[in-house]
Amino acid sequence: MDHPKLEEWKAVWRERRSVTMVYILLRISVVLVMLAQIFNGNFENVFLCVLTLILFMMPSVLEKKLDITLPNTLEIIILLFIYAAEIMGEIGAYYVTFPYWDTVLHTLNGFLCAAIGFSLLDILNRHSEARFHLSPLYLAIVAFCFSMTVGVIWEFFECTMDQLFFLDMQKDTVVNTIGSIMLDPTGGNTSTVLKNITDVIVVQADGTQTALGLGGYLDIGLLDTMEDLFVNFIGALTFSIIGYFYVCSRGENKFAKRFIPVANNSTRPKDAPSKAPEKNEIE
Structure with a gap:
């Protein structure tokens, strides 16, 4: 008879096999890069590798702390985004080698942040104890605004680093x-x-x-900032449209489900469609 813990691990492997494989492969790659940087004496890059390994754990930590389930597709995109930004972008100098690398990541960042902003309210909309229900359009607008706000704050950070430490994060x-x-x-x-x-x-x-x-x-950085915000806008708008039709379809849109976390603590099954919210109803 199998041990209950072993059965639990088998169940996780069956449900999240793709995520687990990507997670293991990326961690192995980061560890190998970190060892190479240690031998080269490049300790700034070693720090980036350690930071990457920590960031890799964040999706699982958030799932446990917030009692939510991240779809496999969304979690894989998050892991690949972290790897592409820190390891390939910074250590591999892809930002310099490939001029559009930063643009692609900012577009993806807009998409992911919109997914997070959308999920924060959609989870409350689906929660059995929630005191309010918001319309699909309102959810889409909030997701878009959340993503754009994160993009603006990041540009503030880049500008601050450039002014204080001359890092040229806002590329000229x-x-x-x-x-x-x-x-x-x-x-x-x-x-x-x-x-x-x-x-x-x-x-x-x-x-x-x-x-x-x-x-x-x-x-000095102006065009780069505007380009970053514009592609962030495209990513945010894309997901907001996806999220809008997801809610309108009562959560049955299979494509959108790949990007939207769900709460585990609702009395409603996590895969069950949510009740369609009343038009602009706020109780």
Whole structure:
């Protein structure tokens, strides 16, 4: 007769085999990278590896603490996102090697944050003891706003790090045309445009002059920030639409279920469709 604990592990393996395999493979990869960084004496990257291993445990911790179940697809995306951002992006320098790596991750971040924001309220909507029921449109709007707020706060963090430690987290962009009222010779409020810029010479306080040689004017992070927020907007909007139709279909949308956590402490079975909320009803 099998031990109850062994039966529990077998049940988990059957239900979450894909997540477990991805989790094990990614952890092994991170450990190997960490050993390589230790031998190279690059302890900053060792810290990133340790941080990655800790972040890998967060989905399981949140499931236990919040008494929720993360769909396999969502959990795999979260694990791959962490690995792509920390190991491949930072240690593997993919942010530099592949110009659109950061853009893809910001798009995915918008999608994931919208899923989290949506789930926070959808779980309450499904909870048997919840005192309010929100319309599908309201849930979608909240999910979108939550994701955009997280994106803005992250850009605040990047800007702060750049200003204090000059990390260039908001990556600079070379542009060939600029317009600024600060270039108005009359000192007025008219934007003066400079076109076909091929180089910029920087003059320091001691008189040292340095030609940047970048082929244009160096934009300090503005375009990168706007691009990050725009792709975050796309990711957030995409999930908000998915979430909207998920609620409208009374939770029967199989595709959306792959991305939306459910509460375990509701008297309603976790896979059972929720009652369709009354239009804009708040009790």
